[in-house]
Structures are given as C-alpha cells and as structure tokens.
Amino acid sequence: MPKSMNADGQGLAAVSDASPAEVVGVYDDWVSTYDTDVQSWGYEVPDRLASVVAAAGATNGDVLDAGCGTGLVGRALDAVGVASVIGADFSPESINVAKQRDVYRELHVLDLSQPLPFTSQRFLAVVSGGVFSYLTEPEAVLREFLRIVRHGGPIVFTQRVKLWESRQMDAVLQRLAEQGRCTVDVSPPRPYLPGHSEFDDGVHDVTLIAT
Numbered sequence: 001m002p003k004s005m006n007a008d009g010q011g012l013a014a015v016s017d018a019s020p021a022e023v024v025g026v027y028d029d030w031v032s033t034y035d036t037d038v039q040s041w042g043y044e045v046p047d048r049l050a051s052v053v054a055a056a057g058a059t060n061g062d063v064l065d066a067g068c069g070t071g072l073v074g075r076a077l078d079a080v081g082v083a084s085v086i087g088a089d090f091s092p093e094s095i096n097v098a099k100q101r102d103v104y105r106e107l108h109v110l111d112l113s114q115p116l117p118f119t120s121q122r123f124l125a126v127v128s129g130g131v132f133s134y135l136t137e138p139e140a141v142l143r144e145f146l147r148i149v150r151h152g153g154p155i156v157f158t159q160r161v162k163l164w165e166s167r168q169m170d171a172v173l174q175r176l177a178e179q180g181r182c183t184v185d186v187s188p189p190r191p192y193l194p195g196h197s198e199f200d201d202g203v204h205d206v207t208l209i210a211t
C-alpha cells in the first residue's frame with residue numbers, strides 16, 4: 001500500500017486532492033495489493049459498468065477502458081464478451097499489471113486530461129470506473145470521450161457523491177445535453193467501496209449516450 005495510506009487504506013479519499021504526479025505515485029506504489037485491497041472493500045463497479053456496455057450491445061468492436069489501472073474493468077468487459085478492450089492510464093506500473101491480464105488489445109500510458117491520441121468515433125463505448133475523482137476538469141474529458149465514441153455509443157463512468165457538487169457535475173452534464181452532444185442518465189447513489197469508511201457516500205453511475 002502506498003505511504004499516503006495506513007494499513008486500513010485510510011488516506012485514500014484525500015488522494016483526489018493530490019497533484020497528477022502524486023496520483024501516479026500512489027497508483028504506481030499500490031499495484032501489488034490494489035486488487036485484493038479493493039476486493040476486500042467490496043468493489044463491484046467493474047461488473048456494474050460492464051453490464052451497461054453489454055446491455056447497450058456495444059461489444060463487437062473497440063471499447064476504451066479509461067483509467068484502466070490494473071485491469072479490473074478490462075477483465076469485466078472481457079467477461080461480458082467485448083471483442084477488443086483498449087486500456088489507458090497514466091500509471092506505468094498499473095499498465096504493466098494490466099498487460100499481464102491478457103485481456104487488452106492495446107494499452108496506452110497517457111493522461112486523460114490531455115487530448116487523446118485516438119481518431120474520432122473509434123470506440124463503441126468508453127468506460128471509466130473510479131477515475132473521475134481525479135479529473136478536476138470533467139467537462140473537457142467528457143468532450144474528448146464524446147469525440148472518440150461513435151454516435152449512439154455509451155460513455156459509462158462513476159463519480160463520488162461527495163465530489164458531485166464541487167466538480168459541478170450537474171452543470172457540466174446539463175451543458176452537454178443542451179448542446180445536443182448526448183443524453184444523460186445519472187443513477188441514485190450506489191456502493192463504491194462499501195467496506196472502506198472513507199467512501200460511505202458511494203458513487204453515481206453516469207451513462208451518456210452520444211448523439
């Protein structure tokens with residue numbers, strides 16, 4: 001576990017206020033126990049988001065796992081039958097672990113806050129589980145996701161309930177909908193890491209459909 005957390009994982013929530021370089025450091029340092037730690041805290045986001053992709057029928061082509069980390073979402077996408085999972089994350093150590101999972105067709109070390117090196121409308125869907133807590137400019141990121149996903153394709157992501165207001169998620173999503181870029185569906189609060197005391201707020205699962 002990284003130095004910024006104690007043995008119970010206390011300190012993890014504060015990482016959403018850290019600089020990008022610090023976030024990379026936390027996730028690089030955490031790779032050896034990340035999967036077992038989040039599993040012990042009841043992390044079910046990967047299966048939940050993958051089921052949205054499957055229900056939308058977005059399986060027969062490229063799907064981007066944005067902020068793939070060690071590959072838990074990629075594994076869930078593979079399990080629901082996605083033909084080609086592409087992963088991206090700015091933690092090189094996490095990408096190395098994801099590579100060993102053998103479910104990704106491509107893996108990219110990149111910063112999701114920057115313009116993405118993908119052609120427009122390449123992806124059938126974009127999935128991002130547990131990542132938007134670190135993205136301080138969510139509107140710019142979502143506009144890039146809307147550029148690279150096909151019309152009718154889902155963009156499925158989580159955002160913590162506690163960060164919803166400070167990241168101005170209602171205003172961001174309303175602007176995108178009013179500009180005719182997508183439809184928006186926001187779930188009621190759902191579990192994120194129910195066994196971790198810093199995350200009792202849960203997350204909203206957000207599904208945008210590109211128009």
Ligand SMILES: C[S@@+](CC[C@H](N)C(=O)[O-])C[C@H]1O[C@@H](n2cnc3c(N)ncnc32)[C@H](O)[C@@H]1O
Pocket residue numbers: 020023024027045046066067068069070071072073088089090091094110111112113128129130131134135
């Ligand atoms: C809580 S982990 C989630 C990983 C994976 N999606 C999962 O569900 O297990 C957050 C991930 O987001 C990545 N991340 C955070 N900010 C990022 C950014 N700006 N660009 C790329 N990756 C980022 C971190 O490196 C980390 O792997």
